[in-house]
Amino acid sequence: MTEPGGRVEFCDPVSSLHRHIDADRYDELYVVGDVHGCLDELRRLWAAMGPTEDDLVVFVGDLVRKGPASRAVVEFVRDRDNATTVRGNNEAKLLNGEVSRPELDPVREYIEDAPVALSWDGGLVVHGGVDPTRPLTSHSAEDLLETRSIPAGNGYDGPFWFEQYEGPPRVFFGHTVLGEPIDTTWAVGLDTGCVYGGSLTALATRAGEWFSVDATRTHQQRADRKIVDPTV
Ligand SMILES: [Mn+2]
Numbered sequence: 668m669t670e671p672g673g674r675v676e677f678c679d680p681v682s683s684l685h686r687h688i689d690a691d692r693y694d695e696l697y698v699v700g701d702v703h704g705c706l707d708e709l710r711r712l713w714a715a716m717g718p719t720e721d722d723l724v725v726f727v728g729d730l731v732r733k734g735p736a737s738r739a740v741v742e743f744v745r746d747r748d749n750a751t752t753v754r755g756n757n758e759a760k761l762l763n764g765e766v767s768r769p770e771l772d773p774v775r776e777y778i779e780d781a782p783v784a785l786s787w788d789g790g791l792v793v794h795g796g797v798d799p800t801r802p803l804t805s806h807s808a809e810d811l812l813e814t815r816s817i818p819a820g821n822g823y824d825g826p827f828w829f830e831q832y833e834g835p836p837r838v839f840f841g842h843t844v845l846g847e848p849i850d851t852t853w854a855v856g857l858d859t860g861c862v863y864g865g866s867l868t869a870l871a872t873r874a875g876e877w878f879s880v881d882a883t884r885t886h887q888q889r890a891d892r893k894i895v896d897p898t899v
Pocket residue numbers: 701729755841842858
């Protein structure tokens with residue numbers, strides 16, 4: 668079963684950074700929020716989900732930075748045939764040279780190969796979000812990586828794109844740190860701030876089953892005003 672809505676299309680150059688999958692090839696599609704190097708929490712979440720080789724686990728990006736084990740988290744995802752990731756804004760910062768992390772050089776090729784968008788019929792995984800006032804075909808890679816507030820901006824003041832968006836497709840996203848996951852008809856927000864002492868969250872999209880593990884410890888402090896309590 669796929670979500671309602673047809674195939675997701677982007678225009679060049681984003682179309683070359685878009686991976687479309689046939690959802691019918693998988694028994695279950697899991698989507699996981701921002702990991703940010705939290706390897707211990709990732710291991711516990713993975714054990715709780717127990718994905719089989721016939722499932723696919725899709726990460727929303729931001730595997731790296733801020734937490735203690737960025738390289739090992741990338742290797743964890745890379746080395747599993749039933750796991751894949753889209754690119755997050757923190758991976759983009761590595762690729763564009765905005766930040767330098769030589770210890771990630773051994774996994775740079777995998778990060779470079781990660782698409783900015785991954786979709787199946789009716790479903791779309793991106794790191795940031797989409798602008799509900801514009802068609803997907805007008806979105807840049809940067810839009811998909813960083814959209815948070817609409818009108819555009821990167822702030823935590825809102826209003827947020829996911830409060831206004833009415834699909835299709837149903838969009839699964841991270842990037843905006845949430846006090847609780849967002850689970851609406853058209854938007855599923857999964858970044859529950861693991862690296863900030865929150866939790867690491869996943870959704871089994873078919874079963875509608877949520878998985879969450881509490882952070883082992885707080886790796887970075889974060890102002891409360893930069894954690895969104897969903898109102899949708
Ligand atoms: Mn993030």
